[in-house]
Amino acid sequence: MSKVWFITGCSKGLGRALSEELLAKTNSLVVATARDVSTLNTLKKEYGDRVLTLMLDVKNSDHIKAAVDEALQKFSRIDVLVNNAGYGLGGAVEECSMQSILNVFDVNVFGLMEMTKAVLPIMRSQNYGHIFNISSIAGLVASAGVGIYNSTKYAVEGLSEALSMEVKTFGINVTIIEPGPFRTDFLGDSLEVAPALSAYGDTAAAQARNYRHQSHNKQNGDPVKAAQIIIQLAAQENPPLRMPLGNVAMDKIYLKMESLKEELTKFEETSRSADYC
Numbered sequence: 353m354s355k356v357w358f359i360t361g362c363s364k365g366l367g368r369a370l371s372e373e374l375l376a377k378t379n380s381l382v383v384a385t386a387r388d389v390s391t392l393n394t395l396k397k398e399y400g401d402r403v404l405t406l407m408l409d410v411k412n413s414d415h416i417k418a419a420v421d422e423a424l425q426k427f428s429r430i431d432v433l434v435n436n437a438g439y440g441l442g443g444a445v446e447e448c449s450m451q452s453i454l455n456v457f458d459v460n461v462f463g464l465m466e467m468t469k470a471v472l473p474i475m476r477s478q479n480y481g482h483i484f485n486i487s488s489i490a491g492l493v494a495s496a497g498v499g500i501y502n503s504t505k506y507a508v509e510g511l512s513e514a515l516s517m518e519v520k521t522f523g524i525n526v527t528i529i530e531p532g533p534f535r536t537d538f539l540g541d542s543l544e545v546a547p548a549l550s551a552y553g554d555t556a557a558a559q560a561r562n563y564r565h566q567s568h569n570k571q572n573g574d575p576v577k578a579a580q581i582i583i584q585l586a587a588q589e590n591p592p593l594r595m596p597l598g599n600v601a602m603d604k605i606y607l608k609m610e611s612l613k614e615e616l617t618k619f620e621e622t623s624r625s626a627d628y629c
Contacts, residue, residue, distance in 0.1 A: 356427045358383040360410055360467060361437030363391035369575035370582060375399045383423045410437045410463030420470045432586050433471045434484045435464040443546025444557035445499045452544060453500050460504035481524040482586050485512045489532045489601040493608050497560025516593055527591050532600030534573030573598045
């Protein structure tokens with residue numbers, strides 16, 4: 353039986369690559385969503401009834417409900433949810449306005465939460481499902497100059513880890529995808545950059561601004577390969593909770609593990625002394 357995939361943020365990047373790989377190389381049915389549904393016209397034209405293209409802004413509760421209802425009306429079920437919609441916010445914490453902070457949390461965290469809550473009752477009734485939450489290596493390893501973005505992805509990590517424990521009994525798997533730098537539009541139109549403060553001109557936070565210009569469209573990560581890995585994971589009976597993608601992601605994780613172990617060991621006696629004797 354063909355799986356039904358519901359994917360947010362399909363206009364470009366990983367969401368687009370995943371939609372195209374599923375439709376071109378599997379017998380899956382795809383609900384492809386984007387804020388501008390016209391960006392999905394080529395998918396509809398090429399794949400016809402195998403794809404349902406919908407306008408969806410994950411900040412809008414009515415959009416979420418309507419999209420899920422239309423997906424069920426068209427395909428009767430949702431087997432795989434991919435929470436891919438999101439964007440970046442660059443700048444030191446002090447440089448980012450509260451409105452920009454609220455906006456990025458609305459999409460990266462609260463939109464993901466509401467989308468998940470809308471689909472979970474369907475998956476529970478099926479006794480089957482797989483939720484992929486697209487996080488980032490930035491959800492495990494923080495960097496100066498993207499602290500707010502880090503905080504959204506750290507939230508996705510914690511939510512997903514707890515969710516996986518809550519829904520396993522219903523036959524639902526949760527996998528966190530943690531890409532390193534991938535050659536998508538993330539450093540282009542998908543990144544909001546806060547106005548610079550001169551006080552941060554010679555700091556590590558400012559270096560993140562230079563990274564954007566130096567690395568855009570030069571990242572090593574291949575979105576098509578990432579999409580293929582996600583498709584493989586969805587076919588596994590016991591998929592991993594976390595799946596880092598790319599050499600940069602793996603290297604950063606190992607470095608953090610070493611640093612964390614060193615710090616824990618150094619202050620272990622102090623940490624353990626906090627209990628009642």
